[in-house]
Amino acid sequence: MKPDFREVGLKESEYRAIIKILGREPNTPELRILGVMWSEHCSYKSTRPLLAKFPNTGGAVVQGPGENAGIVDAGGGWGVAFKVESHNHPSAVAPFQGAATGVGGIIRDILAMGARPVATLDGLCLGDGNSAHTRSLAEGIVKGIAGYGNAVGVPTVGGKTIYDGCYNGNPLVNAMCVGIVPLDSVVSSKTAKPGQLAILVGSRTGRDGIAGAAFASSELTDDTRSSRPKIQIGDPFVEKLLIECCLDIHSRGLIVGMQDMGAAGITSSSSEIAAKSGTGIVIRSDLVPLREENMKPWEIALSESQERMLLIAEPENLPEIERTARKWELECAPIGEITDDGLFVIMDKDEMIVSLPAGMVGGSCPVLPWPSRKPAEKTIMQRTAAPSADQPGYILDQLLGMLGDPNLADKSEIYHQYDYMVQTNTVIPPGSGISVIRIRENGRLIGLTMEVDPWKCDIDPFTGAAETFLKALRPLWVSGAEHLAMTNCLNYPSPENPENFWVLSRSVEGFAAVARDLVCPVVSGNVSLYNESTGSRILPSPLVGVVGLYEKTENLLRESTLRDGDLIFLAGTSGATLNGSHLARRTGMEPISTPFDYLPEREVAFMRSALKTSRENLASSGRAIAGGGLLISMAKTCIASGRGIRLDIPVSAKLPELLFGEGGARALYSVPPSCENQFISAWSGIPVIRIGEAGGSELSMGTVMNIPLHHLEQIWRR
């Protein structure tokens, strides 16, 4: 029986649009296919006009949005392909498989560009860090990432993990992959021509994950068990073979196009190639190798079985492609061909099952214009427990409490489960504000950062998103890298709520402003909406990933290489506020809806001075001040360096803001006394203050505190 359009997730207006385009009613398989392809997950129908605000050209950009991943020029004829993608809904229902297939999917996106995947990073937003439920969910997610990433031989070099009660029922798993590709052999999905073959390589197709994309486009319900069939199962062993096989085939010039099969499987990969190339495509469902019997053509077309790629090739190359697939012990079958009629057709033997305009399936569907409304201002509450520096022990208590907070504490228990060294290019491993890998092919280093700050975006989405982006840029600059481009994952609750939509729009504008003002274009990304479940919804959680490039290996300035006798400087002194800070949250201060400072010219000046400092070797260590503020950054530097700092800061009423305030372009540097004058002049125009000296085995500050490093470390390691 033909399902109602609502059952496949379409709205009435969309159904009417379909009838108008076709001039007829869609048949059942067509309706199911359009239900998936017009879902939020596949079509970005709620956000397309917003995403158009992102600047996506200029600078080092070689390939902007519109392909499987973006690419930037990393010098010497080599490009860096990268993208971040969410796998939130599956990870909520089946943490291990959900996270594992999230990693697998993003790796194939990078592979589809013809790039060898060389690193992954993971953004995890988890529920209340001290709850048993979060711990068990987190364990599944981490073991899923480890189980997949380790076996596939791509190092997990970094990421970001945060905890907040708003993620209790809605954990976020965002996976980013980075790949290396010779710029003269980038693969495009826009170059297919009639007569070429569509060849499926990889796993057999089963019923797993059918209509998973539609599942990801609605709220989670209590009955998550009924969603289990929508969860895909990953096999990293096959993925590893798929990577080697596809790169082998590509390196010999045997293909003209390649597309990964993620959401909506064969349908999306094949219809997108046809739509982007301006051709048609016919898929013969009876030729698809199956692992289950009696699958209907529409099930085959929408299956999200993992570890499959669609290759587009001239017919004469088929035998060599088949031979290569056999070597790698993979299934390989020509399942269709490119046509010139502009139609997406599915044939089952002689029977035509589906015939739709390719552009309607893999191109674009009508935009959904959601109403937008600015939420009421949060009432400015009287601050409870107003911080007071002169209360004895206050500073020390807060420092120790924050160091042991799951958000700020050591996360090695997570990242030691990931192989972060395979491929032997990891220069700065997980555990820092930045991850650095080497590109062996051109001898350059690249820096990778990932940030998400839902608390600041909740207070003010525009400046909160800008600050999130800047938090990902500053560690690159301080370590000596110039940013190249960014990718982002927009994680939000339902856009159908006008206030949510307003927040989403404003934070997209915040990202766009920084991308424009700092010239850091957006080259790829993903949107994940409907992160709600019964009784809870997530805070706005736009996540950003940035790639930066070091001019020379010697320019790399590390975070935790303090030397005895170094002078400690705070560079940049303004912008920090307790509003939305870790201190505010742990002491129960109400957030105030006051925008944060966004001063692009100040950021540019900070970037110039930071790059000068690393290039001229004026400091022995440098760290951009991030979550928890100055004192937490300082404690982490001390712990990792195994050296103390004697702080010399006058006690004043402003002390809590200075020590625990967050935001603004600020960095902590340790400077050899011989470089003091040059350092200060490198920062001319930006306030720098000398706040102490490195040495000893305590972090001390006059009479305010004096705490041995081993004690700090014990608390930080929980």
Place this chain on the structure above:
Amino acid sequence: MKTSVVVFPGSNCDLDVVHAVRATLQTEASLVWHEDSELPEGTELVVLPGGFSYGDYLRCGAMAAKSRIIGAVRKHAERGLPLLGICNGFQVLTETGLLPGALLANRSLSFICDYCHVRVERNDTPFTCMYGKGQVLRIPIAHYEGLYFLPAADLDALEREGRVVFRYCSPEGDVDERFSPNGSLNGIAGVTNTRGNVLGMMPHPERAGESLLGSSDGAVLWRSLHKWLEGSLGK
């Protein structure tokens, strides 16, 4: 030094070994496909690299131990030439019976990727002849199944014959259960056969080849092999 690195489906440290040998000795190593029946002519060193051969399905190393190339690898070892199994390669060697014992799941029941310290127990092997006896190396491990296990009597025999080449230790070189990251018996990180030409080790020397990446302590292993091969083959 003519090195052959065997590639099984799922190997993922094969290219890292090639890179480490190139970076240390400026010579190219060859990749050998698991379905081949012969090693390249003149192979002096065979490396079974780390990774997840056959996805570690069934049992780590079990399927790789039955692949076609293993016949030639066995003959290579029988000729007294050096054969090195790293991580998954060590697991393959125990599965082939070329080395005794088995690698079980880590005590923590978690994958562990981290630097650890190992002490060089013997420097009279082809693999360690340029290290000092008792020297402490900083070297990475990355495995889920790295707990070296042997029945008590066999373990005693192994120790009596002095076949333990590397042992987990503190940065100062003290051996104690506390310093064994995976719970290996007697802190064993690497063992040889009776003849001393087959070495299996869980730590990854190819990941400790450059100080830029954190340690260069592993590079000496390739230099040792080079020196030993030159001496023993009378080059």
